[in-house]
Amino acid sequence: MSSTFLVALGSNRRHHLYGLPRDVVHAAMEELSAxxxxxxxxxxxxxxxxxxxxxxxxxxxxxxxxxxxxESMLAGLKWLESEFGRRGSRRWGDRVLDLDIVLWSGGVWRSRALTIPHQSFRERGFVLTPASAIAPDWRDPVSGQNVRQLKARLTRKATLPR
Incomplete structure (x- = not known):
């Protein structure tokens, strides 16, 4: 049975073959077809x-x-990160490639190694902005809001006076 995964990609280090982080992300998007x-x-x-x-x-x-x-998708994403040269790095440190499962068509998944939906995606504009471009109507199974609504909420929150 087929499932759909929404995967977030990120890079902030050059790669010896692909070059700048933007090019690393483009290359990784192609390699996801594996x-x-x-x-x-x-x-x-x-x-x-x-x-x-x-x-x-x-x-x-x-x-x-x-x-x-x-869990198999997570293993595949970790394999792809390592193929791009990612080694163990400290949390939120610089990295050649970071791949995260954000949402899954099966709804909620919890195991020792993986939680879906991604625990922090609702507060991350760098995840919600690209996600809203390709899956604006995908509903978060926890909040019930779709990606477009989550992005709008985050944008409003960021513009409120403190």
Whole structure:
């Protein structure tokens, strides 16, 4: 049985073959086809670093139709990260490639290794902006809001006076 995954992509380090982070993200979007059929790719955006990271990120999102279950998809994404040269890095540090499962057509998934929906995606414009370009009507199974509504809520929150 086929499932759809919304995957977030990010990079803020050059790659020896692909070059700048934006080009790394474009290359990774093509390589996702090793895990299933990529049915949509968002534009690549630029975002500010978080946590320990020092460089700006290139971010995007992709929809993948796959026969994989969530844990197998996670293993495939980790394999792809390592193929791009990612090694163990500190949380929110600089990285060649970061791939995260944000949403899954099966709804909620919880295991020791993986939680779907991604725990922080509702507060991350660098995830919601690309996701809203390719899956604006996809509903978050936890909040009941769709990606477009979550993005609008986050945008309003960011513009409120403090």
């Amino acid at each position: 895990l299933g059929t990529v049915t949509a790719r968002s534009p690549v955006i630029s975002s500010a670093p978080m946590g320990a990271a020092r460089r700006r990120f290139a971010n995007a999102a992709a929809l993948i139709e796959s026969e994989y279950d969530p």
